[in-house]
Amino acid sequence: MTLTSTPHIDPQGVPIAETILLPGDPLRAQFIAETYLEDPRCFNRVRGMLGYTGTYRGRQVSVMGTGMGLPSIGLYSYELIHFFGVKNLIRVGSCGTVQPYIDTYDVVIAQGASHDSNYMEQFGLTGTYAPLSSFRLLSQAARLATERGITHHVGNVFSSDVFYNADTAHNTDWASMGILAIEMESAALFANAAYATGKLGHPVEALGIFTVSDNILRGVRTTPQERQTAFTEMVEIALDLE
Numbered sequence: 001m002t003l004t005s006t007p008h009i010d011p012q013g014v015p016i017a018e019t020i021l022l023p024g025d026p027l028r029a030q031f032i033a034e035t036y037l038e039d040p041r042c043f044n045r046v047r048g049m050l051g052y053t054g055t056y057r058g059r060q061v062s063v064m065g066t067g068m069g070l071p072s073i074g075l076y077s078y079e080l081i082h083f084f085g086v087k088n089l090i091r092v093g094s095c096g097t098v099q100p101y102i103d104t105y106d107v108v109i110a111q112g113a114s115h116d117s118n119y120m121e122q123f124g125l126t127g128t129y130a131p132l133s134s135f136r137l138l139s140q141a142a143r144l145a146t147e148r149g150i151t152h153h154v155g156n157v158f159s160s161d162v163f164y165n166a167d168t169a170h171n172t173d174w175a176s177m178g179i180l181a182i183e184m185e186s187a188a189l190f191a192n193a194a195y196a197t198g199k200l201g202h203p204v205e206a207l208g209i210f211t212v213s214d215n216i217l218r219g220v221r222t223t224p225q226e227r228q229t230a231f232t233e234m235v236e237i238a239l240d241l242e
């Protein structure tokens with residue numbers, strides 16, 4: 001079902017592309033649109049969750065902030081997929097690494113997203129669902145990162161409901177299971193894509209590409225300005241996915 005507006009997205013006639021980049025930060029979305037897209041047009045300002053559509057190398061592409069946390073990306077990605085016909089959703093996020101061999105500014109590409117969220121309960125599954133990214137997008141992203149000499153790591157990320165966790169063992173417990181980094185959205189995005197693929201009868205594909213903003217073990221952290229405008233390698237990979 002195509003809608004002209006939803007409670008959270010009001011494009012006012014501006015198209016939304018089948019492929020969309022999804023940073024958590026709406027100002028990172030604005031930066032990406034203004035830096036990389038030709039003729040960017042704003043398609044959403046509702047709640048300040050800025051979204052733009054433009055052209056990148058002759059192809060229509062959109063970019064929109066998702067806010068922070070699984071519920072927030074859950075509702076935006078649902079509306080984009082089910083009401084605006086979006087088919088490829090690529091999160092371009094920041095993350096905190098929990099591995100000693102990963103540095104700030106390294107790129108992490110999520111093969112899967114473990115989580116500590118109630119988000120999956122809605123699907124009524126008996127057992128535990130493992131949210132995975134699209135192998136088609138994942139394999140291209142890994143190849144592009146290799147070709148460009150970008151230090152990158154492919155594997156499992158952890159999508160957490162909690163940024164400031166009272167349980168101080170939480171991060172190290174997940175690190176011991178090989179989790180590369182912690183962020184707060186990908187598991188919901190991947191699950192929504194899988195659910196939509198079954199429901200709509202055509203592929204809806206999702207990927208998460210991250211720049212490491214924090215080394216949680218070492219207490220190293222980048223600035224808000226860097227998170228908004230300096231994490232460009234992941235964006236350039238995302239824009240070149242076909």
Ligand SMILES: O=P(O)(O)O[C@H]1O[C@H](CO)[C@@H](O)[C@H]1O
Pocket residue numbers: 023024025067068069092093094095163182183184185227
């Ligand atoms: O920089 P973004 O894309 O928002 O991603 C990360 O940063 C936020 C926390 O600071 C969370 O949304 C987390 O997933």
Ligand SMILES: O=c1cc[nH]c(=O)[nH]1
Pocket residue numbers: 094095096097163182183184213214216
């Ligand atoms: O430590 C961090 C850094 C970015 N995003 C997170 O969710 N955690």
